[in-house]
Amino acid sequence: MIVPYSHILLLSALLFVLGMLCAVTRRNLIMVLLGLEIMLNAGAVAFVGAALRWQQIEGQTMVIFILAVAAAEVSIGLALIVFAYRRTGSLDPQSIKDLFSTERP
Amino acid sequence: MTAATPDTVTTAAVLLATGLPFAAFALIMAALRGRPRLCAGLSIAAITVSLSAALLLLVRHWHMTAPIGAAAQWLVSGRITVSIGFLLDPTSLLMLTIVTAISFLVQVYSLGYMAGDPGFARYYGCMSLFAWAMTSLVVSPTMLQLYVFWELVGVASYLLIGFWYEKFSASEAGKKAFVMTRTGDVAFFLGLLLVLVHFGNLDILKMNAGDVPLHMPPAMITLSALLIFGGIVGKSAQFPLLTWLPDAMEGPTPVSALLHSATMVAAGVYLFARLFPFFRLSPTAMTVFLAIGTISMLLASTMAMVTRDIKQVWAYSTISQLGFMIMGLAAGGYVAGVFHLTTHAGFKALLFLCAGVFIHTFGTNDMFAIGRAGGRALKIPMICMTIGAAALAGLPPLSGFFSKETIMGRLAGLSNPLWLGAGLLGAFLTAYYTFRLIFAVAVPAPEKSGDEAPVGAPHGGHGGDPHHDRHYRLMAAPLVVLAGVTLALGWAHGALGRFLTAVDPGLDAHPAAHLAWLPYVAIGLALAGVLLAWVEFGRTASARIGFVERVEPVARLFARRWYIDDFYRWFLDRVVYARLSAFCDQGDRRVIDGGLDAVARGTVGGSRRLSVLHLSMVQYKMMVIFAVMGLLTLYFFLG
Structure with a gap:
């Protein structure tokens, strides 16, 4: 391998942490969704590196699966964000927490 | 000594005598409250069988030389065994007969007295409860079983004192009785625990057997005797727990006759007789008992001298006579104490039942009001009450004379003449207050205005002619029976004495001192009391104020029960x-x-x-x- 396996894993880890930070600190639900996407793709990078390291094609098939799952998840997530925007009129995570209330009115 | 095994007839008789009243109680309380006459019939049937069984046992075992008993193991814990069963010895047979006989007479009397009362069925249920508890107490072989039934008797007393519970004073009196006797029972239980811990079991025969000193140091014996006596103080209304008994007169008069004169309060004295050999192990304790009995006797006599309520006079008199019995027992006179218990049960129940007839007819408890309303016109109660009063005062040839003489003889045998002096003073006071009541009813004051209002009883008076009333006949019959017993029982003294000591001759070991002048002095004092009462209350022109009532502070002291209640x-x-x-x-x-x-x-x-x-x-x-x-x-x- 041209690039040592540990570097690929380090890249994957850094990407994952950046995605985590993006998901946790942004005030816009769509940016939270972006952060989730970055985390998923970081995982995909780790799988590709592993496929190269052990010369097994299954790693790359796993990436195809991840992309499919990410697409489905984003479509559902965007639908939920549209619903929340219609209910509360804003994309701030603070404003939607009352939708999670479990108290009976 | 150990108990002989009973034969089938004896066991059956004991079980019937104690069990049938329980069956009657359970049936009445559970199912039959709506049918009062059936309840009364059931209860009276049960007590009749109990009475027959008791008489059968008494006759069958008249010549017994060893106690008879049976017991089954109930709980075992380490080295402590608790058993239940029964024990028959002369004292328990005699007491069983007394209890069942007086219960029977009182229940028949109640048919007349309580007729028309809305709680008629509940009354007979509680009466059966009492009969069960008291008969089982009498035949208990261990102190623990006796304690259980001791408390049950207290429950029955509470229920019956507060029978007319809508009246606040009645329910308060029931509560007071229960709490005061319970206080005594705490001491009782502590004493039992001491005996149990040191001696190992609470079997009555074993406690009396004489090897208790091998297991317990003398100080511990004295302490446990004193604590057990605390229960007697509570139950028999001795000083200082004596104020519940006058208040207990809030209950119906038959209840007062049965529980609070003849049987329940006598359970304390019965306990004393039961554990007599055990108590005798501690001379210190016996002296304390003697003192408490004397104080109660004199205190209650003074309180009886100033009260206007018929039932209260007899209540104080009961406290006083129980003190006298305790004095007799504490002086070493086993037969004396038990015999006085027997005769007292007879004439005190008689006195209460006569008072009940007057209360039922005239609707008031005040003796002067009854006299004014024409009490002397009721012949049977008046005559029977006079017979009972003469017995209480100790006039020959009635039963009271014989039993009081025996106790006086015992007191004379003690080294300190103080006790005999106190006994004689008590005899004088007893005669005085008893005949004060008799004369107040028999010789009413001429009409004058401004007398105090009579103490109302919850029982309304009858308007019509009482003599031909069916209820009157039901009430009069037990009076006649008890009067007959009072007249005749004194002559049975010798036979009863032999019966009681047949099993354990050591009970009456030291014979009484025979002072020839003693009976005459006692009769003289009694007659002096009667004479004083006649002078003050019996003559038509007399002022009807007792010599005590003339001295205002003293009269107030007595009337406030020596401020014991206030304390x-x-x-x-x-x-x-x-x-x-x-x-x-x-x-x-x-x-x-x-x-x-x-x-x-x-x-x-x-x-x-x-x-x-x-x-x-x-x-x-x-x-x-x-x-x-x-x-x-x-x-x-x-x-």
Whole structure:
């Protein structure tokens, strides 16, 4: 391998942490969704590196699966964000927490 | 000594005598409250069988030389065995006969007295409960079983004293009786525990057998004797727990006749007789008992001299006579004490039942009001009451004379003449207050205005002619029977004495001192009391004020029961409620409730803080997830 396996894993880890930070600190639900996407793709990078390291094609098939799952998840997530925007009129995570209330009115 | 095994007839008789009243009680209370006459019939049938069984046992075992008993093991714990069963010896056979006979007569009397009362069925249920508890107490072989039935008798007493519970004073009196006897029973139980711990079991025969000193040091014997006597003080209304008995007169008169004169309060004296050899092991304790009996006797006599209520006079008289019995027993006179118990049961029940007829007819308890309303016109009660009063005063040839003489003989045998002097003084006072009542009813004052209002009884008076009333006949028959017994029982003294000591001749070991002048002095004092009462109350022109009532402070002292009740009220309010109860209350509210409230508040506050993470923005939740992931990573790769 041209690039040592540990570097690929380090890249994957850094990407994952950046995605985590993006998901946790942004005030816009769509940016939270972006952060989730970055985390998923970081995982995909780790799988590709592993496929190269052990010369097994299954790693790359796993990436195809991840992309499919990410697409489905984003479509559902965007639908939920549209619903929340219609209910509360804003994309701030603070404003939607009352939708999670479990108290009976 | 050990008990001989009983034969089938004896066992059956004992079980019937104690069990049938229980069956009657259970049936009445559970199912038959709506049918009063059936309840009365059931209860009377049960007590009749009990009476027959008791008489059968008495006749069958008249010549017994050893106690008879049977017991089954109930609980075993380590080296302590608790058994239930029965024990028959002469004293218990005699007491069983007394209890069942007087219960029977009182229940028949109640058919007339309580007729028309809305609680008629409940009354007979409680009467059966009492009969069961008292008969079982009498035949108990161990102190623990006796204690159980002792408490049950107290429950029956509470239920019957507060029978007319809508009346506040009646329910208060029931409560007071129960609490005061319970206080004595605490001491009783402590004494039993001491005996149990040191001696190993509570079997009556074993406790009396004489090897208790091998297991218990003398100080411990004295202490346990004194504590057990605390129960007797409570139950038999001796000083200082004597004020519940006059208040217990709030109950129906047949109840007073049965429980609070002849049987329940006599249970204390019966217990004394039961454990007589055990108590005799401690001369100190016997002296204390003698003192308490003397004080009660004299105190109650003084209280009886100033009261206007018929039933209260007989109540104080009961306390006084029980004190006298205890004096006799404590002086070493076993037969004397038990014989006086027997005769007293007869004539005191008679006196109460006669009073009941007057109360039922005239609707008042005040003796002067009864006299004015024409009490002497009721011939049978008047004559029977005079016979009973003469027996109580100790006039020959009635039964009371014989039993009092025996006790006086015992008191004379003691080294200190103080006791005999007190006994003779008591005899004088007894005759005085007894005949004060008789003359107040028989020789009413001529009409004058401005007399005090009579003490009302909850039982309304009858308007019509009482003599041909069916109820009157039902009430008069037991009076005649008891009067006959009072006349005849004195002559049975010798036979009863031999019967009682047949099993254990050591009971009456030291014979009484035979002072020839003693009977004459006693009769003389009794006649002097009667004469004084006649001078003050019996002559038509007399002022009807007793010599005590002329001295205002003394009369007030006696009427306020020597301020014993006031002392108790003060003690309860200032010491118990204000200090002890308040302290416990503060502890309960601040420490226990406060502690629990603080735990609850802490839980709620903590949860409120932690819920910030839960009920907040979705990103905080994600932060928690990532934090946990990070920690797990560290754990797996570095741990």
